[in-house]
Amino acid sequence: MTLPGISDPVALVLATLVFLAIPxxxxxxxxxxxxxxxxxxxxxxxxxxxxxxxxxxxxxxxxSGVAALAAxxxxxxxxxxxxxxxxxxxxGWSLIRRAQHQLDEVTVxxxxxxxxxxxxxxxxxVSLSNPKVIGFxxxxxxxxxxxxxxxxxxxxxxxxxxxxxxxxxYCLWLIAAAQVARRFFSRHPAASVWLKRAGGVALIxxxxxxxxxx
Numbered sequence: 001m002t003l004p005g006i007s008d009p010v011a012l013v014l015a016t017l018v019f020l021a022i023p024x025x026x027x028x029x030x031x032x033x034x035x036x037x038x039x040x041x042x043x044x045x046x047x048x049x050x051x052x053x054x055x056x057x058x059x060x061x062x063x064s065g066v067a068a069l070a071a072x073x074x075x076x077x078x079x080x081x082x083x084x085x086x087x088x089x090x091x092g093w094s095l096i097r098r099a100q101h102q103l104d105e106v107t108v109x110x111x112x113x114x115x116x117x118x119x120x121x122x123x124x125x126v127s128l129s130n131p132k133v134i135g136f137x138x139x140x141x142x143x144x145x146x147x148x149x150x151x152x153x154x155x156x157x158x159x160x161x162x163x164x165x166x167x168x169x170y171c172l173w174l175i176a177a178a179q180v181a182r183r184f185f186s187r188h189p190a191a192s193v194w195l196k197r198a199g200g201v202a203l204i205x206x207x208x209x210x211x212x213x214x
Contacts, residue, residue, distance in 0.1 A: 004146075004149045004151055004154070004155065005146055005149050005151050005154065005155025005159075006144055006145070006155065006159060006162075007145060007146035009162065011144065012144045012159065013162065013166060015140070015144075016162070016163050016166045016167070017166060019140075020166065020170045025088055025126050025130070026051045026123070026126055027174065028202055029047060029051070029122065029123050030044060030047045030048065030051065030123065030171060030174055030175070030178070031174065031178050031181075032095055033046070033047040033119050033122075033123065034047075034175055034178035034179065035178065035181075035182055036114065038114055039119075039182075040179065040182070041179060042116075043114075043119045044174070044175035045175070046116045046119035046120045046123075047119045047122075047123040048123075048168065048171040048172070048175070049120050049123075050119065050122065050123030050124035050125075050126075050127065051123045051124065051126070051167070051171065052164055052167055052168060053124045054123070054124040054127025054128045055127055055133075055167065056160065056164065057127075057128060058127070058133045058134050058137060059137050059141075059160050059163065060160075061134055062138045063137070063141065085129070085207040087125055087126075087129050088126065088130070088204075088207035089204050089207035091122065091125075091129075092202070092204035092207065093200065093204065094200075095197075095200035096200035096201065141156070
């Protein structure tokens with residue numbers, strides 16, 4: 001398998017799979033969207049769209065040189081990092097708070113107002129909440145560029161397309177797995193409550209790590 005500008009497409013696919021297999025805020029947000037009272041596959045697909053949109057923004061920024069600009073102005077980058085951490089912590093707290101009321105019928109009615117706009121926007125913001133990702137992509141993409149056949153923007157577009165296609169397929173697998181778990185938790189609501197609490201705590205933990213890491 002050969003693609004112009006990409007030295008080893010198979011290695012790119014495998015590396016992307018390894019990166020996706022490491023649980024992160026996006027994974028937790030996707031699973032939480034599917035688990036909502038009005039969620040399911042529809043919520044999972046809209047959340048997937050939001051996560052991919054956020055990742056696309058980071059990849060484009062990384063390849064356009066914004067990462068170098070951020071490195072030259074660390075104070076501005078720190079502000080982005082703190083804002084992202086604060087938003088991620090808020091999402092985690094919201095998840096814990098909703099779990100507290102899940103056993104009440106009020107939660108079902110409150111969740112009924114949520115839809116595609118909320119699922120997409122929240123997931124995209126979760127994806128954008130860690131500006132450190134831009135540094136990852138800056139280091140990641142050059143590993144697979146073939147300077148002999150590199151053709152500029154077209155090579156970058158192929159690489160982004162590969163990463164997004166794999167991420168989309170991975171999210172579909174997560175949605176399917178979450179649907180199976182959802183049926184189990186619908187019969188054991190107490191377990192669902194504790195899982196959502198754990199997810200919220202994990203998101204707050206990610207937020208704390210993003211805020212302090214350098």
